Amino acid sequence: MKVTLFATCLVDMFQGDVGKAVVEVLERLGCDIDFPENQICCGQPAYNSGYVKESKNAMKKMISAFEQAEYVVSPSGSCVYMFKEYPDVFQGDPIWEQKAQALADKTYEFTEFIVNVLKIEDVGAHLEGTATYHTSCHMTRLLGVKEAPLKLLRQVKGLQYVELPGKDRCCGFGGTFSVKMGNISGEMVTEKVHDVEQTGADILIGADAGCLINIGGRINRQGKPIKVMHIAEVLNCQ
Amino acid sequence: MIGTIENRDAFLSKIAQQLGRAPKTELAQPIWQYQPQDRVLKDATKDELVEVLVEQCKNIHTDIVLTDTANLTKDLQKVVDNYGGHTVVTWKDERFERYGLTSFMTEHWSQMGIQLYEWNPAQHEENIRQAEKANIGITISEITLAESGTAVLFSSKNKGRSVSFLPEKSIILIPKSTIVPRMTQAARFIREKIRDGEQIASCINLITGPSNSADIEMILIVGVHGPIKATYIVIEDQ
Amino acid sequence: MAMKTSDDLFNHRVTKELDNTFMRGAVSSAQERFQTRRLLQAAELGHWEEWRSHGEEIRKHVLANLDFYLYQLSENVAQRGGHVYFAQTAKEATDYIKGIAKKKNAKKIVKSKSMVTEEINLNTVLEELSCEVIETDLGEYILQVDDHEPPSHIVVPALHKNKEQIRDVFKEKQGYDKTEKPEELALYVREKLRNEYLTADIGITGCNFAIAESGSITLVTNEGNADLVTALPKTQITVMGMERIVPTFEEMEVLVSLLTRSAVGQKLTSYITTLTGIKEEGDTDGPEEFHLVIVDNGRSDILGGEFQPILQCIRCAACVNACPVYRHVGGHTYGSIYSGPVGVVLSPLLGGYDDYKELPYASTLCGACTDACPVKIPLHQLIHRHRQVIVENEGRAPVSEKLLMKAFGLGASSPTLYKMAAKMASPTMSPFTKDNKISNGPGPLKAWTETRDFPAPNKDNFRNWLKQRSKGGEQ
Numbered sequence: 038m039k040v041t042l043f044a045t046c047l048v049d050m051f052q053g054d055v056g057k058a059v060v061e062v063l064e065r066l067g068c069d070i071d072f073p074e075n076q077i078c079c080g081q082p083a084y085n086s087g088y089v090k091e092s093k094n095a096m097k098k099m100i101s102a103f104e105q106a107e108y109v110v111s112p113s114g115s116c117v118y119m120f121k122e123y124p125d126v127f128q129g130d131p132i133w134e135q136k137a138q139a140l141a142d143k144t145y146e147f148t149e150f151i152v153n154v155l156k157i158e159d160v161g162a163h164l165e166g167t168a169t170y171h172t173s174c175h176m177t178r179l180l181g182v183k184e185a186p187l188k189l190l191r192q193v194k195g196l197q198y199v200e201l202p203g204k205d206r207c208c209g210f211g212g213t214f215s216v217k218m219g220n221i222s223g224e225m226v227t228e229k230v231h232d233v234e235q236t237g238a239d240i241l242i243g244a245d246a247g248c249l250i251n252i253g254g255r256i257n258r259q260g261k262p263i264k265v266m267h268i269a270e271v272l273n274c275q
Numbered sequence: 276m277i278g279t280i281e282n283r284d285a286f287l288s289k290i291a292q293q294l295g296r297a298p299k300t301e302l303a304q305p306i307w308q309y310q311p312q313d314r315v316l317k318d319a320t321k322d323e324l325v326e327v328l329v330e331q332c333k334n335i336h337t338d339i340v341l342t343d344t345a346n347l348t349k350d351l352q353k354v355v356d357n358y359g360g361h362t363v364v365t366w367k368d369e370r371f372e373r374y375g376l377t378s379f380m381t382e383h384w385s386q387m388g389i390q391l392y393e394w395n396p397a398q399h400e401e402n403i404r405q406a407e408k409a410n411i412g413i414t415i416s417e418i419t420l421a422e423s424g425t426a427v428l429f430s431s432k433n434k435g436r437s438v439s440f441l442p443e444k445s446i447i448l449i450p451k452s453t454i455v456p457r458m459t460q461a462a463r464f465i466r467e468k469i470r471d472g473e474q475i476a477s478c479i480n481l482i483t484g485p486s487n488s489a490d491i492e493m494i495l496i497v498g499v500h501g502p503i504k505a506t507y508i509v510i511e512d513q
Numbered sequence: 514m515a516m517k518t519s520d521d522l523f524n525h526r527v528t529k530e531l532d533n534t535f536m537r538g539a540v541s542s543a544q545e546r547f548q549t550r551r552l553l554q555a556a557e558l559g560h561w562e563e564w565r566s567h568g569e570e571i572r573k574h575v576l577a578n579l580d581f582y583l584y585q586l587s588e589n590v591a592q593r594g595g596h597v598y599f600a601q602t603a604k605e606a607t608d609y610i611k612g613i614a615k616k617k618n619a620k621k622i623v624k625s626k627s628m629v630t631e632e633i634n635l636n637t638v639l640e641e642l643s644c645e646v647i648e649t650d651l652g653e654y655i656l657q658v659d660d661h662e663p664p665s666h667i668v669v670p671a672l673h674k675n676k677e678q679i680r681d682v683f684k685e686k687q688g689y690d691k692t693e694k695p696e697e698l699a700l701y702v703r704e705k706l707r708n709e710y711l712t713a714d715i716g717i718t719g720c721n722f723a724i725a726e727s728g729s730i731t732l733v734t735n736e737g738n739a740d741l742v743t744a745l746p747k748t749q750i751t752v753m754g755m756e757r758i759v760p761t762f763e764e765m766e767v768l769v770s771l772l773t774r775s776a777v778g779q780k781l782t783s784y785i786t787t788l789t790g791i792k793e794e795g796d797t798d799g800p801e802e803f804h805l806v807i808v809d810n811g812r813s814d815i816l817g818g819e820f821q822p823i824l825q826c827i828r829c830a831a832c833v834n835a836c837p838v839y840r841h842v843g844g845h846t847y848g849s850i851y852s853g854p855v856g857v858v859l860s861p862l863l864g865g866y867d868d869y870k871e872l873p874y875a876s877t878l879c880g881a882c883t884d885a886c887p888v889k890i891p892l893h894q895l896i897h898r899h900r901q902v903i904v905e906n907e908g909r910a911p912v913s914e915k916l917l918m919k920a921f922g923l924g925a926s927s928p929t930l931y932k933m934a935a936k937m938a939s940p941t942m943s944p945f946t947k948d949n950k951i952s953n954g955p956g957p958l959k960a961w962t963e964t965r966d967f968p969a970p971n972k973d974n975f976r977n978w979l980k981q982r983s984k985g986g987e988q
Binding site for chain 3: 276277278279280281282283285286287288289290291293294295298299300301302305307308309310311312314315331335394396398399402403407420422423424425430431432435436437440441458459461462463465466469474475476477478479480481482483484485486487488489490491492493494496498499500501502
Binding site for chain 1: 527528531837838840841842873874875876877878879880881883884897899900901902903904905910914918919921922924925926927928931935938950952957958959960961963964965966967968969970971973974975976978979982983
């Protein structure tokens with residue numbers, strides 16, 4: 038099965054290991070990965086801050102980059118959701134609305150793709166430890182991917198799962214919010230780290246680079262002995 | 276008398292203008308796509324509704340007594356004694372006679388030193404004065420909502436609003452025949468009256484237990500401006 | 514007090530409120546409680562999504578036909594002896610009410626809780642007439658005694674105060690000499706206000722839902738104060754935001770069911786009261802004179818535009834209780850009587866962007882508010898829309914940010930530029946990098962690195978790895 042990888046700019050620039058894990062997991066599950074070089078950024082940073090015009094060129098670039106793809110898969114719920122919003126952004130445009138819709142229809146978040154398209158729940162992963170999981174807001178509430186990550190984690194051998202209190206509560210990233218309102222964001226992520234600590238887990242798992250960079254950044258600053266892993270990295274453990 | 280209406284035309288014109296059309300003075304009855312309220316306690320029997328009512332009273336700080344016309348005076352006396360007797364104010368309502376309470380209340384109580392005052396449409400100031408100083412107010416529910424534990428009272432010249440508000444304790448007699456599943460049935464009952472051209476009461480009160488507030492540190496305080504204690508007496512009247 | 518509650522800068526308010534440990538504990542505790550109860554009630558009721566959809570269709574239908582229902586309402590109120598005054602502006606409303614107070618030579622006025630009366634600054638106007646205006650809702654009364662402190666939550670206005678502070682307010686202002694126990698504080702207020710109800714000249718209420726078919730107004734309380742406010746004084750004035758209306762008793766009961774569960778997790782509050790016109794012939798209690806003041810104050814400008822859904826709001830504050838930002842900053846940060854997500858959307862619309870331009874950015878667009886709203890207002894989308902308006906129409910974005918975003922727009926649409934930036938990222942950031950992380954970032958990153966580390970840019974390029982991998986064939 039040919040799968041086109043939408044790495045996301047955060048993974049591309051700051052979390053290359055997550056990208057590698059995504060590729061290795063999907064290849065192990067029988068996928069041929071291709072990677073359009075022209076992909077850059079889904080446009081969220083500008084779009085979410087209200088700069089719709091400025092984000093449109095970036096979006097068009099993405100639409101073009103993935104035009105030949107059959108399945109577009111990405112390790113970020115928020116970026117996938119941004120693709121799903123493209124048809125609204127280009128509403129009324131005689132050329133781009135249709136193209137945007139085509140892209141939105143064939144784009145999947147990583148765990149959603151494995152569970153709902155490949156129909157696999159046990160990827161053969163093995164990781165010893167106690168883990169808890171933070172449900173990213175865009176991925177759960179807006180994109181609607183709730184069950185897939187948990188189904189996959191349940192099948193990871195050796196992994197003990199503890200539910201995170203307030204797992205649905207925002208970690209405080211919110212893209213530019215984390216720097217525009219850095220003090221509020223700091224309080225929100227501090228509470229999130231506190232909640233993670235309460236579970237006694239030694240691993241925090243998430244499915245969105247933004248959230249993980251945010252929570253991980255706070256965990257590091259506080260010196261807590263909690264390992265932060267993207268679910269792709271967990272599923273890549275053998 | 277008909278009241279006055281001022282500044283309506285310009286006000287409504289602005290609204291219509293914003294909505295992009297001419298002002299409307301006629302409209303067909305809307306047909307709703309969803310009617311979830313019809314499901315609630317749909318096939319419950321009267322006895323089942325009583326059970327629901329009894330359960331709900333536990334949640335709303337309300338005592339409930341199940342009785343019949345034969346035992347009503349005895350059970351009413353128990354509640355009145357429990358509430359400290361002293362002064363009682365009631366509506367002027369022929370149902371007190373129908374339930375065999377009138378002679379008991381007028382004669383027996385005066386012997387026991389319990390002062391009874393019956394609402395008098397010719398004595399406005401006295402009515403309020405008596406209700407204000409009364410220990411107990413007794414009213415009768417017209418419709419009773421099992422789901423929420425709610426008594427519906429309709430005001431009139433003989434049935435003052437203040438009887439259920441001013442005294443410290445409230446006793447509401449609930450004829451079993453008045454019990455319906457929920458507010459939906461009460462709303463429809465009232466709408467029928469309106470359709471039949473009846474003038475609805477100037478005050479329709481849906482009362483659920485005693486008054487309360489959680490305005491201080493979210494700690495529930497029972498008994499704020501209205502009654503501090505409430506008892507429902509369900510009378511098997513069928 | 515009007516809608517605006519602070520002259521202080523937004524950033525100052527944030528810093529001040531983040532320091533308020535009691536408030537933050539009270540708010541997070543209240544949020545837990547309200548959210549849990551709301552979800553329990555929704556589960557018990559069953560088919561909650563259908564209820565939400567029904568609530569949404571009712572509100573949408575009413576807004577689309579608002580002029581008709583207001584017309585019907587006013588006709589029916591007048592039929593029952595009530596006077597209806599349509600007020601386009603706050604001043605028209607307060608002038609009218611001032612007129613009644615003057616005519617009645619009113620000295621004492623009792624009020625039940627009403628956001629719209631705060632919005633139009635009614636109390637101040639009446640007090641200028643030397644009327645004593647007494648709030649009877651316990652939370653509002655506490656704030657009033659405390660020199661008119663603004664509310665911090667739509668449903669629990671004094672949430673930010675602890676019982677010791679409340680005791681001290683009563684002690685200093687009124688000579689209260691008992692303890693901080695909530696039952697004692699409440700009993701004190703009960704006794705004090707009892708006499709006020711009995712001696713007031715006018716009772717003023719808000720309106721949870723007006724019912725067009727009968728000319729009725731519906732009041733929803735737990736304390737019973739609204740009932741005493743309307744049963745005892747001879748004159749009653751009800752002030753309603755023009756959109757707070759339903760066609761019939763049937764829609765009223767659906768929306769009340771959604772309101773009480775979403776606001777306080779109850780099936781019904783202790784008192785749901787519908788009042789129709791003046792008292793009937795022979796009635797002892799009830800008003801001899803009734804006035805309904807219907808207020809626009811900027812609402813009609815929202816109609817017909819993309820923000821129209823915010824007028825669906827039934828003021829339950831479920832969104833406030835779900836908001837992870839409100840959780841930490843509390844209501845006063847918003848600088849408006851309407852706080853939380855509904856306040857973020859509504860305040861700039863009613864009050865303009867000058868005073869409220871930061872609010873739409875005080876959000877992570879997490880969507881918890883949209884999920885919680887019983888009438889399905891797409892709150893997070895409306896918040897985002899405000900951002901777009903601020904950037905494009907209002908031209909209010911800071912210049913530095915505009916430049917940054919323009920640069921983003923260029924960089925994100927040019928693979929060449931991007932590749933250059935990606936190559937330069939690691940060496941550029943290396944002065945700030947230590948142990949593969951950045952702890953003291955430059956520029957905008959500084960706000961981040963105050964509390965968090967930021968990962969250093971990938972030294973090994975992910976794309977190169979991918980390219981080499983596919984060249985090399987098998988893993």
